[in-house]
Amino acid sequence: MLQRIGVIGGGTMGRGIAACFALHGFSVNLAEPSAAQRATIRSEVADGFRLLVDENFVDADTAVTAFDRIALFEALAPAVQDRDFIVEAAPEKMELKQALLAEIDGLAPADAIFATNTSSLPLAPMVAALPEARQVRTLVTHWYNPPLLMPLVEISAFGNMPSDLLEEVVTLHRQIGKRVAKVAKDVPGLIANRIQQAIAREVFSLIEQGVADAVDIDTALKFGPAFRYATTGQLEVSDFGGLDIWLTVGDNLLAVMDASKQASALLRRKVAEGKLGVKSGEGFYQYDPTSTSSVRRAFLGRLITQLKASRTYP
Structure with missing residues (x-):
């Protein structure tokens, strides 16, 4: 049974994945080498949990307990040395992910399962340099953003992993309330x-x-x-x-x-003009800088409403 979670990368996806596992009772080690990035993680995770409390999705005690289950690390070794499921959530660069997985392989337990959070990079070349014993214990788990709220996780079922291990990973994600879509073929974008x-x-x-x-x-x-x-x-x-x-x-x-x-072409022109959406104040709509926080908050609130409703769906 997978119980000890490691997450590598404390950006938007990594910290959201860590928060989701912690919220559902799992011990989580989160590794982030950047001091600047690491300094923002706890406040961002706390804000995410606070939103869930405000929307009556979880109670305050649950949020506090979940927050305490996340341990932050600068170095990889202590973050992965006792973990049995490790999620790599680094930027979408093949060379970076290849190097990172190789490094983790030398530090993590031999029976740990590795997952990469990607939808745009193929799995086979990413794991090609890993020992065969690790290749069959590595798969894709693609989370949707924001990870704490979006139910979907796409999981690769490309045939490289024994079925019993794959089902163990599927079960793990269902335990944290995710809706799993198994992907049988490694195609760009899943x-x-x-x-x-x-x-x-x-x-x-x-x-x-x-x-x-x-x-x-x-x-x-x-x-x-x-x-x-x-x-x-x-x-x-x-x-x-x-x-x-x-x-x-x-x-x-x-x-x-x-x-x-x-x-x-329209999208390309807007990007060239610096009209990037909410973060720049204009995209297809215009956004008052003083109301950006409330706009984002309303968007997340709608997602939580849908998340509550989705629990009744088959």
């Missing part, structure tokens, strides 16, 4: 990001064509397809609607929809 990019491509195209403004496009998505998608997957929706109907509509629409093989 499942969720590919679906998300397909939607984004058409949304960016519609606004670029002047079909509607940002508010109306988002309204159509939130209260149309996304309203169903919150509880019902696309394949289920297709079955309910009738596959014959979906076939006809697909033949009618797909030929006239965006089929770009690169990011939207």
